[in-house]
Amino acid sequence: MDKEVWKNWFSHTGDMQVINVDETEGRIKLYYLSSMADQKVIHERLLPRMKRLDLKTASISQLEQELAIPANQRVTKPETVIERLLQGNIYIHVDQESYGLSIPTEGKTHRNVTAPEIEAIVIGAQIAFVEELDTNLSIIRKYLPTSNLYCEKYVVGVSIPTEVAVLYMNGIAEQENINTMRQRIESLQVDSIVDASVLAQYLSDNGLTVFPLMQQTERPDRVVSGLMQGQLAVIVNGSPFAILGPTSLIQFLHSPDDFYFRWGIGTFVRLLRFVAIILSLLLTPAYVASLTFHYELIPADLLISLAQSRSRVPFPPLIEALLLEGVIELLREAGARLPTKVGQTIGIVGGIVIGQAIVQAGFTSNILIIIVALGALSSFIAPSYMLGATVRVIRFPMILLSGMWGGIGIAVGFSFLITHLLRQKSLGRPYLSPFFPLRISDLKDSAVRLPIKYFSRLPVFYSRDPKRRFSPNEADKIDDIDD
Amino acid sequence: MKINVTPKESNMLPTYLVWVLICSNQIGVGILGFQRIIAEKAGHDAWISVIVAGIMAHFTMLIIVKTLKRYPSADLYGIHIDVLGKRLGKLVSLFFILYCIATAMMILRNYIEVIQTWVFPEIPTGLFAAVFLFLALYTMLGGIRVIAGYTFLTVIVVIWLLLDLYYPLQIAEWNHLLPVMEADISKIWGGAMSMSLTIIGFEIIYVLYPYIKEKKSVGASAQFGLFLTNLIYLVLMVVALVFFSEGQLAKTIWATLNLKKMVYLPFLERFEFVAIPLWLFVIMPNIMLYSWAAVRGLKRNFNWSQRKFSYVVIILMFISSLFLITRQQIETLNDIIGRVGLIGSFAYPFILYLLVVIKQAWRRKREAINDESAK
Numbered sequence: 001m002d003k004e005v006w007k008n009w010f011s012h013t014g015d016m017q018v019i020n021v022d023e024t025e026g027r028i029k030l031y032y033l034s035s036m037a038d039q040k041v042i043h044e045r046l047l048p049r050m051k052r053l054d055l056k057t058a059s060i061s062q063l064e065q066e067l068a069i070p071a072n073q074r075v076t077k078p079e080t081v082i083e084r085l086l087q088g089n090i091y092i093h094v095d096q097e098s099y100g101l102s103i104p105t106e107g108k109t110h111r112n113v114t115a116p117e118i119e120a121i122v123i124g125a126q127i128a129f130v131e132e133l134d135t136n137l138s139i140i141r142k143y144l145p146t147s148n149l150y151c152e153k154y155v156v157g158v159s160i161p162t163e164v165a166v167l168y169m170n171g172i173a174e175q176e177n178i179n180t181m182r183q184r185i186e187s188l189q190v191d192s193i194v195d196a197s198v199l200a201q202y203l204s205d206n207g208l209t210v211f212p213l214m215q216q217t218e219r220p221d222r223v224v225s226g227l228m229q230g231q232l233a234v235i236v237n238g239s240p241f242a243i244l245g246p247t248s249l250i251q252f253l254h255s256p257d258d259f260y261f262r263w264g265i266g267t268f269v270r271l272l273r274f275v276a277i278i279l280s281l282l283l284t285p286a287y288v289a290s291l292t293f294h295y296e297l298i299p300a301d302l303l304i305s306l307a308q309s310r311s312r313v314p315f316p317p318l319i320e321a322l323l324l325e326g327v328i329e330l331l332r333e334a335g336a337r338l339p340t341k342v343g344q345t346i347g348i349v350g351g352i353v354i355g356q357a358i359v360q361a362g363f364t365s366n367i368l369i370i371i372v373a374l375g376a377l378s379s380f381i382a383p384s385y386m387l388g389a390t391v392r393v394i395r396f397p398m399i400l401l402s403g404m405w406g407g408i409g410i411a412v413g414f415s416f417l418i419t420h421l422l423r424q425k426s427l428g429r430p431y432l433s434p435f436f437p438l439r440i441s442d443l444k445d446s447a448v449r450l451p452i453k454y455f456s457r458l459p460v461f462y463s464r465d466p467k468r469r470f471s472p473n474e475a476d477k478i479d480d481i482d483d
Numbered sequence: 484m485k486i487n488v489t490p491k492e493s494n495m496l497p498t499y500l501v502w503v504l505i506c507s508n509q510i511g512v513g514i515l516g517f518q519r520i521i522a523e524k525a526g527h528d529a530w531i532s533v534i535v536a537g538i539m540a541h542f543t544m545l546i547i548v549k550t551l552k553r554y555p556s557a558d559l560y561g562i563h564i565d566v567l568g569k570r571l572g573k574l575v576s577l578f579f580i581l582y583c584i585a586t587a588m589m590i591l592r593n594y595i596e597v598i599q600t601w602v603f604p605e606i607p608t609g610l611f612a613a614v615f616l617f618l619a620l621y622t623m624l625g626g627i628r629v630i631a632g633y634t635f636l637t638v639i640v641v642i643w644l645l646l647d648l649y650y651p652l653q654i655a656e657w658n659h660l661l662p663v664m665e666a667d668i669s670k671i672w673g674g675a676m677s678m679s680l681t682i683i684g685f686e687i688i689y690v691l692y693p694y695i696k697e698k699k700s701v702g703a704s705a706q707f708g709l710f711l712t713n714l715i716y717l718v719l720m721v722v723a724l725v726f727f728s729e730g731q732l733a734k735t736i737w738a739t740l741n742l743k744k745m746v747y748l749p750f751l752e753r754f755e756f757v758a759i760p761l762w763l764f765v766i767m768p769n770i771m772l773y774s775w776a777a778v779r780g781l782k783r784n785f786n787w788s789q790r791k792f793s794y795v796v797i798i799l800m801f802i803s804s805l806f807l808i809t810r811q812q813i814e815t816l817n818d819i820i821g822r823v824g825l826i827g828s829f830a831y832p833f834i835l836y837l838l839v840v841i842k843q844a845w846r847r848k849r850e851a852i853n854d855e856s857a858k
Binding site: 293294296297298299302405406407408410411412414415416418419420422423432435436437438 | 497499598602603606611614615618621622625628629631632633635636637747749750751752753756757759760761763764767
């Protein structure tokens with residue numbers, strides 16, 4: 001790098017600060033970025049100790065000794081100087097010396113650790129990841145204070161390097177998965193990654209599918225329980241979401257508090273979500289199909305009330321359904337973009353005003369409003385926002401198919417969906433596990449959640465050779481009655 | 484061409500899937516209306532014919548598995564080459580491939596016929612043929628594991644449809660079954676013969692065999708699949724016999740579908756309109772497995788990629804579906820496949836077994852002579 005580039009960078013970096021340590025001559029200088037470096041270090045530690053020396057004659061080695069700086073902090077190349085400065089280091093320059101010194105300071109923290117907002121749960125730890133890699137790592141390390149928690153750091157991005165950490169439990173995570181993950185991250189040739197979600201897409205087995213093939217979570221307890229079962233976690237600097245893989249479809253319907261509640265409640269909630277997702281895909285198409293083609297299906301009493309409610313609607317059921325589904329999607333998207341306070345108002349406007357008015361105007365029937373609202377509600381029940389979005393998107397082709405070919409269209413849609421899901425893989429693991437390939441021992445933690453005593457073995461899904469977590473006999477010991 | 488096939492471990496199927504695949508490949512479109520054809524021959528003793536046909540199928544399966552067990556990991560195509568030599572073997576294999584394609588065609592066309600009769604009378608055959616064949620192609624490109632997964636999941640979804648037999652059984656007239664054995668042996672035998680179109684499908688094991696992980700328990704698993712199919716057929720036959728009078732049954736083309744009309748739920752009537760779309764999940768595994776078997780055969784015999792042959796077979800099936808228009812043509816196809824299936828699935832396995840035994844005995848003898856002369 002020649003001087004021109006250095007000067008050019010210097011004059012285009014407004015937050016660059018220079019301090020002349022020896023006031024008059026400017027022989028010894030401190031450089032730092034005010035946005036990145038901790039200025040306390042300069043004023044409380046560096047300057048007082050430097051002033052003890054005779055600054056007019058002090059050499060760089062004297063400074064090095066006085067400040068107790070290890071030799072690996074010596075910097076010679078201008079490129080390295082820039083790199084270190086950008087990381088928040090302070091750079092000490094002395095005229096006519098062959099090298100300078102860089103002193104790492106703790107960069108400025110972005111925000112404090114707060115409670116999770118996207119994946120809020122009632123019972124359980126109220127802590128979420130933040131945008132800083134080291135903070136996130138320290139949260140996980142506090143959960144898992146063991147030397148078996150392995151952490152591999154990578155730098156991803158050709159022009160903008162981003163720090164990425166891969167975490168896994170040594171002895172639990174399958175070597176094959178670790179190798180796959182390593183190989184995928186190392187072979188990545190991208191310009192830059194902005195967020196963990198982008199990296200998750202690069203790491204996915206299939207870039208074309210609408211289904212999320214990697215879990216993303218802001219909950220440390222979810223990451224920790226994943227790690228303890230043999231999953232791998234990827235944390236990206238600058239993103240408050242961790243990536244978890246390999247994963248299967250059913251895990252997107254799991255929430256950590258399924259395990260915090262008693263098993264009966266956990267199972268009930270999981271079944272509720274399972275049914276809700278299927279209903280969300282089925283309800284509106286079923287309405288369209290039965291009213292367009294198969295009205296024989298509906299018993300006479302029900303048909304009368306349906307016909308009355310639809311008597312003023314001028315559109316065929318397909319248009320009616322697409323219209324209302326479109327309105328719901330508009331409301332959802334608007335609600336997500338608007339500030340929280342206005343968002344609530346939009347909810348009221350959308351729910352009551354538009355809902356009421358649209359029926360009175362004779363655009364849709366009452367019953368369809370109920371069905372569409374139920375379907376939308378059901379899609380929001382998925383604990384993973386990513387899966388909810390996917391479900392909402394695939395409703396539209398489903399509705400179109402049902403409008404074209406009725407029940408057969410719905411069957412065609414589901415048929416395609418089954419094959420599509422069967423063909424997906426997450427880090428090379430089957431996406432529909434444990435249903436296919438059937439893993440009976442993993443069904444304990446799928447659409448249901450059995451009592452804890454059945455969880456003595458780790459899931460087969462993550463590793464070929466599952467280990468015991470605890471001896472089931474110990475946990476199962478019960479005294480006889482009246483002993 | 485190698486006689487034995489050794490697929491990658493990750494492409495193989497666990498043994499419990501064998502019964503699912505066999506059962507699912509047997510139950511297709513024939514189940515919707517086989518009762519009339521059997522009752523035509525054997526009267527109200529048709530249920531005995533179903534049992535006879537079932538026992539014959541069990542026995543044939545025994546022979547098929549015995550044949551396959553004489554090789555470490557061979558399929559029908561490899562055995563043909565081994566037993567009949569290269570040219571003749573390929574020729575016979577080609578017949579089997581054609582049979583598979585024709586059967587898949589037959590199932591597809593019959594299902595579309597059901598749709599055209601019950602739901603959409605005006606819909607062009609080519610449209611649904613294209614849609615269903617696209618679904619089959621998409622699954623076939625995923626390999627046998629995806630086909631097996633599709634079959635397994637859909638069987639779990641569809642098997643509950645059997646429970647709707649509760650409704651017709653409420654008004655069943657059990658006296659219809661009496662007197663037992665009114666039909667003589669030849670009539671019952673004739674009824675059993677007519678089961679061939681409905682009961683074929685187990686011969687898929689010939690092609691599946693190399694893909695099964697534990698080959699020891701294939702026989703048991705396959706027999707269980709057969710048993711399940713036979714049980715379902717028997718139940719459906721008996722229910723049809725006790726529900727319809729003999730005269731009614733003779734006029735009912737799709738008896739199983741008519742039985743579904745009896746279902747009444749507070750929010751649902753005319754259950755057959757739910758059952759017909761759901762039947763897609765029953766017939767798709769048939770189409771996929773038969774086309775897959777044909778594609779495997781083409782790949783093994785003509786050494787081209789399975790992916791390309793999948794496209795070829797599917798396009799071929801689509802084009803030929805355009806020529807099957809009238810009910811008569813469909814009936815003719817059903818008839819031919821029924822006859823070919825009878826010979827191919829029931830008689831041919833015995834012949835093949837004999838050939839394999841003779842060939843291997845001859846080879847052993849020759850080796851013994853060679854050994855002696857070498858000494």
